[in-house]
Amino acid sequence: MSGVQPAPPDPMVPQVARVRRRRQDAPDVFTLELEPEGAAAAAFAPGQFNMLTAFGVGESAISMSGDPARKGGVIHTIRAVGSVSRALTELRRGDRLGLRGPFGVGWPMADLDGKDVIVMAGGIGLAPLRPVIYRLLAERDRFAEVAILYGTRSPADMLFRSELEGWRQRLDVTLEVTVDHASEGWHGHVGVVTTLLPRIRVDPEKVVALLCGPEIMMRFAVQALTSMGVPAESIYVSMERNMKCAIGLCGHCQFSPVFVCKDGPVFRYDRVRYLLALKEL
Numbered sequence: 390m391s392g393v394q395p396a397p398p399d400p401m402v403p404q405v406a407r408v409r410r411r412r413q414d415a416p417d418v419f420t421l422e423l424e425p426e427g428a429a430a431a432a433f434a435p436g437q438f439n440m441l442t443a444f445g446v447g448e449s450a451i452s453m454s455g456d457p458a459r460k461g462g463v464i465h466t467i468r469a470v471g472s473v474s475r476a477l478t479e480l481r482r483g484d485r486l487g488l489r490g491p492f493g494v495g496w497p498m499a500d501l502d503g504k505d506v507i508v509m510a511g512g513i514g515l516a517p518l519r520p521v522i523y524r525l526l527a528e529r530d531r532f533a534e535v536a537i538l539y540g541t542r543s544p545a546d547m548l549f550r551s552e553l554e555g556w557r558q559r560l561d562v563t564l565e566v567t568v569d570h571a572s573e574g575w576h577g578h579v580g581v582v583t584t585l586l587p588r589i590r591v592d593p594e595k596v597v598a599l600l601c602g603p604e605i606m607m608r609f610a611v612q613a614l615t616s617m618g619v620p621a622e623s624i625y626v627s628m629e630r631n632m633k634c635a636i637g638l639c640g641h642c643q644f645s646p647v648f649v650c651k652d653g654p655v656f657r658y659d660r661v662r663y664l665l666a667l668k669e670l
């Protein structure tokens with residue numbers, strides 16, 4: 390034995406992974422279970438992301454959407470919005486892609502003990518929050534009230550339906566869902582996700598709210614929570630910005646002193662309120 394430690398993997402070099410499973414969740418959303426070739430998949434914290442490469446097309450930041458306690462494949466839920474995300478969602482079982490990560494700072498799990506927790510998601514925003522929900526449910530006794538509020542444009546866009554049903558049936562969790570526009574057969578709530586807030590009972594002084602969705606949704610959610618008396622320091626948001634290196638080198642995601650890739654993507658709202666008002670550079 391030489392005692393020489395192997396060099397840590399280069400965070401800029403993707404490892405190859407294969408698609409083990411592919412499932413359609415909505416017309417433009419697919420969940421892929423990936424099996425990295427070579428070294429076992431690294432553990433991740435809820436809210437972190439990987440950089441996924443569709444070979445010959447490009448690379449995109451995609452959050453982990455699986456259970457952080459589960460060993461084995463790496464799970465990502467991807468909405469096809471452009472060339473890279475479309476190419477990723479078109480991969481089939483056995484196809485190869487590049488994967489590097491995990492990157493970023495996730496949700497503040499350690500600060501949730503004894504708190505009422507509101508998980509508030511819009512559209513694809515439920516995917517980066519699903520690992521938190523798994524953790525909240527697995528360690529339910531650590532928290533006071535747990536409320537999951539989820540809104541989508543239409544019923545067809547609703548992700549993880551069978552899991553939503555399972556969460557709804559739990560007596561120790563409040564689940565409320567809504568759609569912006571109902572279609573035939575929808576008997577649930579209609580309205581933007583903030584209209585669900587009056588339906589839950591939480592103590593504004595001991596609540597922590599975790600928000601992920603389109604920025605306009607997060608802005609309105611912050612406004613509604615603040616008017617309920619929830620302090621800005623108790624609200625966390627997951628920010629999306631174009632990423633390249635994902636390790637704080639290229640400056641692509643930088644706003645003033647903040648690198649969304651390495652200081653985020655999850656931030657306490659009072660620290661980034663100015664970011665939520667800024668468009669992409």
Ligand SMILES: Cc1cc2nc3c(=O)[nH]c(=O)nc-3n(C[C@H](O)[C@H](O)[C@H](O)COP(=O)(O)OP(=O)(O)OC[C@H]3O[C@@H](n4cnc5c(N)ncnc54)[C@H](O)[C@@H]3O)c2cc1C
Binds near residue numbers: 438452516
């Ligand atoms: C930290 C982080 C985590 C992310 N996690 C996820 C995730 O779990 N699942 C997921 O599907 N996406 C996620 N995204 C967004 C994802 O990275 C982008 O959708 C993707 O990179 C777009 O690249 P593209 O080449 O497919 O589209 P582009 O060619 O870059 O964009 C095509 C068009 O779509 C628009 N567009 C780009 N991004 C979005 C968007 N997010 N929503 C709506 N329109 C958009 C562009 O403005 C443009 O008009 C995450 C982003 C970040 C920064």
Ligand code: FES
Binds near residue numbers: 631632636641642
């Ligand atoms: S993506 Fe390069 S600094 Fe954040």
